[in-house]
Amino acid sequence: xxxxxxxxxxxxxxxxxxxxxxxxxxxxxxxxxxxxxxxxxxxxxxxxxxxxxxxxxxxxxxxxxxxxxxxxxxxxxxxxxxxxxxxxxxxxxxxxxxxxxxxxxxxxxxxxxxxxxxxxxxxxxxxxxxxxxxxxxxxxxxxxxxxxxxxxxxxxxxxxxxxxxxxxxxxxxxxxxxxxxxxxxxxxxxxxxxxxxxxxxxxxxxxxxxxxxxxxxxxxxxxxxxxxxxxxxxxxxxxxxxxxxxxxxxxxxxxxxxxxxxxxxxxxxxxxxxxxxxxxxxxxxxxxxxxxxxxxxxxxxxxxxxxxxxxxxxxxxxxxxxxxxxxxxxxxxxxxxxxxxxxxxxxxxxxxxxxxxxxxxxxxxxxxxxxxxxxxxxxxxxxxxxxxxxxxxxxxxxxxxxxxxxxxxxxxxxxxxxxxxxxxxxxxxxxxxxxxxxxxxxx
Amino acid sequence: xxxxxxxxxxxxxxxxxxxxxxxxxxxxxxxxxxxxxxxxxxxxxxxxxxxxxxxxxxxxxxxxxxxxxxxxxxxxxxxxxxxxxxxxxxxxxxxxxxxxxxxxxxxxxxxxxxxxxxxxxxxxxxxxxxxxxxxxxxxxxxxxxxxxxxxxxxxxxxxxxxxxxxxxxxxxxxxxxxxxxxxxxxxxxxxxxxxxxxxxxxxxxxxxxxxxxxxxxxxxxxxxxxxxxxxxxxxxxxxxxxxxxxxxxxxxxxxxxxxxxxxxxxxxxxxxxxxxxxxxxxxxxxxxxxxxxxxxxxxxxxxxxxxxxxxxxxxxxxxxxxxxxxxxxxxxxxxxxxxxxxxxxxxxxxxxxxxxxxxxxxxxxxxxxxxxxxxxxxxxxxxxxxxxxxxxxxxxxxxxxxxxxxxxxxxxxxxxxxxxxxxxxxxxxxxxxxxxxxxxxxxxxxxxxxxxxxxxxxxxxxxxxxxxxxxxxxxxxxx
Numbered sequence: 001x002x003x004x005x006x007x008x009x010x011x012x013x014x015x016x017x018x019x020x021x022x023x024x025x026x027x028x029x030x031x032x033x034x035x036x037x038x039x040x041x042x043x044x045x046x047x048x049x050x051x052x053x054x055x056x057x058x059x060x061x062x063x064x065x066x067x068x069x070x071x072x073x074x075x076x077x078x079x080x081x082x083x084x085x086x087x088x089x090x091x092x093x094x095x096x097x098x099x100x101x102x103x104x105x106x107x108x109x110x111x112x113x114x115x116x117x118x119x120x121x122x123x124x125x126x127x128x129x130x131x132x133x134x135x136x137x138x139x140x141x142x143x144x145x146x147x148x149x150x151x152x153x154x155x156x157x158x159x160x161x162x163x164x165x166x167x168x169x170x171x172x173x174x175x176x177x178x179x180x181x182x183x184x185x186x187x188x189x190x191x192x193x194x195x196x197x198x199x200x201x202x203x204x205x206x207x208x209x210x211x212x213x214x215x216x217x218x219x220x221x222x223x224x225x226x227x228x229x230x231x232x233x234x235x236x237x238x239x240x241x242x243x244x245x246x247x248x249x250x251x252x253x254x255x256x257x258x259x260x261x262x263x264x265x266x267x268x269x270x271x272x273x274x275x276x277x278x279x280x281x282x283x284x285x286x287x288x289x290x291x292x293x294x295x296x297x298x299x300x301x302x303x304x305x306x307x308x309x310x311x312x313x314x315x316x317x318x319x320x321x322x323x324x325x326x327x328x329x330x331x332x333x334x335x336x337x338x339x340x341x342x343x344x345x346x347x348x349x350x351x352x353x354x355x356x357x358x359x360x361x362x363x364x365x366x367x368x369x370x371x372x373x374x375x376x377x378x379x380x381x382x383x384x385x386x387x388x389x390x391x392x393x394x395x396x397x398x399x400x401x402x403x404x405x406x407x408x409x410x411x412x413x414x415x416x417x418x419x420x421x422x423x424x425x426x427x428x429x430x431x432x433x434x435x436x437x438x439x440x441x442x443x
Numbered sequence: 444x445x446x447x448x449x450x451x452x453x454x455x456x457x458x459x460x461x462x463x464x465x466x467x468x469x470x471x472x473x474x475x476x477x478x479x480x481x482x483x484x485x486x487x488x489x490x491x492x493x494x495x496x497x498x499x500x501x502x503x504x505x506x507x508x509x510x511x512x513x514x515x516x517x518x519x520x521x522x523x524x525x526x527x528x529x530x531x532x533x534x535x536x537x538x539x540x541x542x543x544x545x546x547x548x549x550x551x552x553x554x555x556x557x558x559x560x561x562x563x564x565x566x567x568x569x570x571x572x573x574x575x576x577x578x579x580x581x582x583x584x585x586x587x588x589x590x591x592x593x594x595x596x597x598x599x600x601x602x603x604x605x606x607x608x609x610x611x612x613x614x615x616x617x618x619x620x621x622x623x624x625x626x627x628x629x630x631x632x633x634x635x636x637x638x639x640x641x642x643x644x645x646x647x648x649x650x651x652x653x654x655x656x657x658x659x660x661x662x663x664x665x666x667x668x669x670x671x672x673x674x675x676x677x678x679x680x681x682x683x684x685x686x687x688x689x690x691x692x693x694x695x696x697x698x699x700x701x702x703x704x705x706x707x708x709x710x711x712x713x714x715x716x717x718x719x720x721x722x723x724x725x726x727x728x729x730x731x732x733x734x735x736x737x738x739x740x741x742x743x744x745x746x747x748x749x750x751x752x753x754x755x756x757x758x759x760x761x762x763x764x765x766x767x768x769x770x771x772x773x774x775x776x777x778x779x780x781x782x783x784x785x786x787x788x789x790x791x792x793x794x795x796x797x798x799x800x801x802x803x804x805x806x807x808x809x810x811x812x813x814x815x816x817x818x819x820x821x822x823x824x825x826x827x828x829x830x831x832x833x834x835x836x837x838x839x840x841x842x843x844x845x846x847x848x849x850x851x852x853x854x855x856x857x858x859x860x861x862x863x864x865x866x867x868x869x870x871x872x873x874x875x876x877x878x879x880x881x882x883x884x885x886x887x888x889x890x891x892x893x894x895x896x897x898x899x900x901x902x903x904x905x906x907x908x909x910x911x912x913x914x915x916x917x918x919x920x921x922x
Contacts, residue, residue, distance in 0.1 A: 044518075044716070051543050053523035053536070056796065072504040075526040081506070088504040092490075095575045097498035127542060150717055187718055187839055192872060194720060196839035229840075231916070234686040264495070264598050265641060266634055371844035372833040373866045373918075377634065377643050382683075382866040382918045384835070384844025401842050403866045403918020405685065441685035441868075441918035 006162050007174040010035070013077055014166040017061050020086045021168070026063035026093070028104050028168045029086075030302070033059050033077060036161035041127060043134035044153030051127050054159070063089045067098040104302070105324040107169050109334055111299035111306070118291040119177040121205035123158045130156040133182070133212050140216030141186045147227070148220050152185040152196065158206070171303040179294070180206045184219040188227055195229070197222035202425050204292050222367075229386060229398035231442040238363030238416070239404055239438045240356055240390070243423035245366050246346075246433040250284065252374050252381075252408055253277075254341055254428075257317065259326020261376055268379030268409055269317070277317045278412045281349070284312040288342035295427035301339035309335070311344070346430035348420035356419040356432050358393035364440060365390050366404065379408035402442040411435055446566055450621035454484040454510075454611045458528040465613045468530075471537045472514045473615060477544050479515040479776055483753065484508075484528065484611040485795040490570050494582040494601040511795040512536040515777050516544040518715075524796045560757040563743045563750045564651035566623040569605040572653030578603055581654075581663065589633060589667040595678070596671065597641070598634040603627075605654065612755040620755035626650075626746065626902060628891065629657050631666045635674040644674030645848075648889035650744045666889075673830070673849050680863035683850065683919025689825035690867060690915040691818055691853065695886035696830055698905035701736055702806050702894065703834040704843040704871040705729075709763050709771075710801040710896075711778035711789070713838050720841030720872045721769065729769045730875030733811050736764040738773055740788055740804030746890040747805035747904030751788070754799055758788035763806075764875070775801045793899035803894060807906030811881025815909045818880045820856040826865060826917055827851045827858055841871035844918075866918035874912060882909030 010033045021029035038054035059082065060073040070092030074085045125133070137154035157180065164174030183200035199218035201210035210218075241249055253269070261267035269277070288306035290296050297306055302324055310318050322330070323338035336342075351359060370384035382405035388395045419431035455461065465482065472480040486508035493501055511524035512533060521540030525532045573581070582601045589599045608624040630647030646669035650656050657663040692700060705721075713719035721729065730736070740758025742748050749758050754776050762770045774782070775790030778801055791802035819827065827850065834845035847865040851858045887906035894903040 048519055048543060050520045050522065050798065051540065052521075052798070053539050054796070055523075055525055057526060069501050070504075071501065072506075074505065075507045075509065085506070088506075091575070092502035092504060095499070095579055096502055097500060097579075099498055099500040102500065152716065152718055191723075192720065192841070194718075194839050196718065196837070226840075264600070264634065265636070266598070266643065270641075368837075370835045370837065370842070370868075371846055371866060372835070373844070373846040373864070375643075375864070377641050378863070380864040380920075382846065382864045382920065384842065384866065384868045384918070386840075386842070400840060401868055401870060401916065403685070403844070403868050403916065405864060405866065405918050405920045407920070439685055439918075439920045441866075441916055443687050443916060 003176060007164060007176065010162060010164040011166070011172055011174055014164050014172060017059065017082055017086060018166055018168055020083055021061060021063045024086055024090050025065065026090060027066055028064040029061060030104060030167040031061045032163065032165045034161060034163040036159060038157065038159035039127060039130060040155060040157045041130040041134050042153045042155040043131060043138050044151055046135060046139065048131045049153055059085060061086055061089050063093050064103055065093045067100055067102050068093045068096045069099065069102045070096055101325055101328040104167050104169055105304045105334060109304045110169060110171050111303060114173060114298050115289060117289060117296045117298065119175065119204050119296060121178050122160050123178065123180050123206040125158055137182055137184050137212035137216040140213040141184050141220040144217050144220035145224055147188045147224055148186050149190055150187040154184040154216060157181045165303055167303055173299065173303065178204055180209060182209055182212055182215045184216045186219050186223050188223045193228065195223055195226040197226055202294065204294065226398045229400040231401040232389065232399055232440055233443065234441050236437050236439050238360045239435045240360050240363060240365045241433045242365065242367045243421055243430060243432050245369055246430045247423065247426050247428040248369060249433060250344065250346055250428050250430055253412060254321055254344065256376055257320050259320060259322040259330060262320060263326055263329040266377050268377065272317050273320065275317060276315050278312060278315040279415055280315040282312055282315045282415060282418070283310065283347040285310045285345055286342050287345050290343050293343050295343040297342055300336045304334050304336045304338060306336040306342050341427065344428045346418055348422055348431045349418045351417060351419050353419055353421040353432060356417060356434055357390055359417055360390060360434055361393055362391045364399065365395065381406050381408050381411060402440055405439045405441065411438070446562065446623055447619065447621040450609050450611045450623065451619065453486065453609050454528060460528070460530060464530045468512065468533045468537050469613060469615065471534060472541060477514050477516045478780065480615045481513055481754065482533065482613045483511045483795050485608060487606060487608040488570055489606045491602060491604040492578050492582060494586050497586055499579045499582050509795040512540055513798065514540045514544060518781055519543050520798060522798050560750055563741060563748050564625060567625055567653050568607045569625045569627045569653035570607055572655055578654065581657070585631060585663050585667050588664055589631060589671060592668065592671045593635065593675065595635045595637050596633050597636045600632040602630045603654070614755050618755065620751055622751050624651065625653060627652060627654055627656060629663060629666060631670045633670045633674050635678060637678050640678060642674050642677035644670045644672065644677060646670040646673065647891045649746050650890050651746060651748060652744050676849055676861045677863060680861035683862035683865045683917065685917060685919040687914050687916050689822050690912045690917065691822060691825060691827045692907070692910045692912065693827065693829040694882060694884050694907060694909050696888040696905065697828060698807050698888065698907035699831055699834050699892065700845055701808055701907060702803060702903065702905045703836040704869065704874050705736060706738070706803050706806045707836050708838050708841065708871050709773055711772045711774040711782060712801050714772050715778045715782050719838050724769050725771060727769055728767050729872055730764050730767040731878045732767040733881040734764055734767050734875050734878055735762070735809040736806070737762050737809065738789065738803055738806045742805055745805050745887065745904045746892060746902045747803065749804060752790045753792045754790035756786045756788045756790060758804055761787045773801045773803060775799055791901050793901055797899050800897065802896065802901055803903050805887065805904030805906065807885065807887060808881070808908065810883045810885035810908045813880045813882050815882050815884050818882055818909050818911050819853060819858060821880065821911065822853040823855060825853045827853050828865060828867065836871060842868065843871055844868045862919065864920055868916045868918060874915065877913045878910055879913050880911035884908045
């Protein structure tokens with residue numbers, strides 16, 4: 001249940017900011033106020049390590065003087081600060097150059113339906129109880145196998161926030177949301193043969209979290225699997241991106257079809273609309289109204305209605321990812337993505353993870369990527385990797401200190417299959433993704 | 444008025460607080476058995492201006508302030524913060540965090556005294572160092588200048604950012620320590636197109652001073668020339684080879700390799716916990732005897748410098764590796780105490796809303812004896828990585844990776860042609876053992892580094908002379 005009194009209180013603050021902006025001469029304005037409260041605890045080697053009480057609030061305002069824009073923010077929502085923040089935004093707007101594309105979204109695009117998306121589930125856990133859970137989580141990891149030699153600890157986090165957005169077109173909406181997580185990171189080995197890995201669970205509702213024991217055991221399992229990793233010789237071979245790594249691969253595509261990259265011509269996906277960019281079995285779509293999901297929202301950062309829509313279907317790029325500004329720059333219409341995509345979903349194929357390994361036969365399973373070697377302008381891709389060497393569909397040994405390289409344009413075209421082993425912990429929902437071939441560099 | 448008085452007035456008088464109120468909050472914490480406690484007050488003013496498509500289309504301004512209350516007992520930390528600096532709220536925060544203390548040593552509170560340390564940067568507000576119109580004019584001048592450098596320039600993005608912070612730390616010894624920190628940064632990025640191929644180039648710089656820094660020595664224009672030059676090189680670049688080969692790293696920003704591959708592994712927290720690939724290696728050889736690496740927070744005006752760290756400890760020049768031997772780690776107060784060593788002035792935090800931990804300041808390698816030309820000439824076949832984008836490290840396994848933003852093939856002792864998509868990967872504890880030549884051309888980076896750890900970002904500096912590394916894995920596409 002949403003606490004409407006708290007939302008109403010912040011709505012009044014947002015309205016005050018909008019009124020102040022008008023008072024100071026702005027022709028249009030947008031404002032948001034948010035408050036977040038949280039508790040984070042961590043335990044290491046069986047004892048509490050940190051207890052943190054979080055309390056953050058923020059006020060942001062954007063004003064327009066005709067086509068001139070200025071923004072300001074503050075973490076002080078008192079009446080004085082509110083006036084000062086508006087004044088700072090107005091001062092910037094007066095100096096900014098007129099930009100014919102600047103402005104609030106078109107009124108017709110603003111959201112008008114606000115279904116309850118089931119995002120608010122406060123967890124009544126107190127510090128003592130959270131510490132107890134973190135200790136149990138870490139203990140499960142350390143008890144999993146005697147080879148677990150050290151720990152970076154386990155943590156339990158619970159956050160609750162309220163956010164209100166309004167603009168001078170009359171949009172004024174707010175909602176409360178919660179986010180809870182459990183994570184654990186442990187080590188195995190010692191000296192120059194030491195490995196570490198982690199696992200976490202995150203959900204809007206604490207009932208949706210994996211148990212602390214599951215999280216701890218999975219962290220231990222993943223750490224142990226990495227022991228005695230070796231490099232590979234330089235070669236070309238098929239590569240299977242585990243679901244969490246596949247999220248990054250799809251994220252790189254989304255970055256390249258986002259309005260900001262497109263109008264700056266800083267994208268390897270320029271002029272690809274309505275063209276085949278992936279195999280014809282690939283469908284990628286947004287599901288912004290999923291109940292209780294991490295990326296759910298009925299409106300974006302501008303108040304524009306989010307859309308349940310296809311971005312790629314039958315392998316063809318059907319639409320971009322746009323805000324009002326980038327849409328205007330491109331002569332298009334906003335897609336409700338001023339704050340990114342919402343529960344972006346890559347439709348799964350028929351195979352589970354084991355089936356995907358079988359399909360690959362012999363090749364590299366990538367479970368971790370390091371570094372920033374993705375060039376959005378050219379699509380050139382070269383990143384540090386670790387994972388497992390697979391033969392005849394069976395994992396043989398762990399691998400590290402290698403790079404995988406290719407070009408995203410070709411990599412996306414050369415997707416062989418998408419697994420149904422979907423990772424639901426992020427805003428991009430995908431199973432593992434098998435690529436026909438990449439360049440591996442090693443010793 | 445001295446710096447401490449100014450800052451005290453800002454946080455205390457400005458919020459209706461007295462020095463006794465601070466004593467009351469700390470006293471409340473120190474009544475229990477704790478090893479350390481502090482209150483960290485911070486106020487920051489931030490602004491950014493950005494130009495794109497030939498116009499300065501937006502700017503942002505932000506004001507944030509607040510206080511963080513921390514108590515440490517053994518290796519346990521309790522922490523709470525608030526954006527409202529008011530006595531009842533600070534007392535409540537103190538009450539909440541005290542709950543963590545179960546055992547520890549009784550701490551004795553000393554009388555207040557202001558520590559003496561030299562200010563490494565001026566207490567000037569960089570936001571006010573140019574009038575808003577002058578900031579706009581500078582951005583526009585750079586845009587026009589950049590576009591006329593090469594007709595293939597399609598898009599130019601220029602940004603100007605500054606931050607002005609006031610810091611007041613009230614520690615368990617009853618000391619009040621203040622700092623005023625200016626920070627400016629400028630960046631020029633270009634996209635160039637030639638017969639359908641697009642490449643980018645960017646260059647920037649910054650320091651703990653004000654916007655006039657970019658007008659001195661033609662710096663802003665030099666960034667523009669460099670951004671265009673890098674894009675020009677990349678337009679000609681071919682696919683990079685893959686495999687293990689000799690790699691020469693250019694001077695300056697490629698020192699990020701030291702930061703990632705070595706520096707993080709030498710932070711005290713990881714070593715106290717035994718989770719770093721460098722744990723327990725003090726006194727042992729971790730690099731060739733050509734290598735001496737320091738972390739120096741005392742360089743005047745540098746982006747990574749601090750007069751005092753975020754625990755009120757003056758920064759210092761800490762030798763991490765001397766002639767190849769590991770000498771010590773970088774410490775904050777808690778990890779130094781738990782490891783039984785001295786503090787090194789490396790306790791840093793992103794803001795009042797974050798806990799301090801051991802972080803780098805300016806990390807660099809001291810110069811050697813070879814010239815840059817001798818080093819290139821000594822390589823039969825390899826890669827010259829003139830500049831880097833970013834990098835990342837797994838501090839436990841020691842594995843690191845870097846992406847070159849500008850790289851060339853070296854063939855028969857000569858730089859022949861540019862290559863793209865070069866990624867270097869290696870193992871932190873042994874990469875420096877493969878250093879076979881060190882240049883006499885030590886350079887610090889231009890002041891652009893930001894380091895992330897546990898979700899906290901802090902400004903840092905890096906540097907090195909030209910280095911030759913025998914046998915590093917290069918991840919290219921050309922197998």
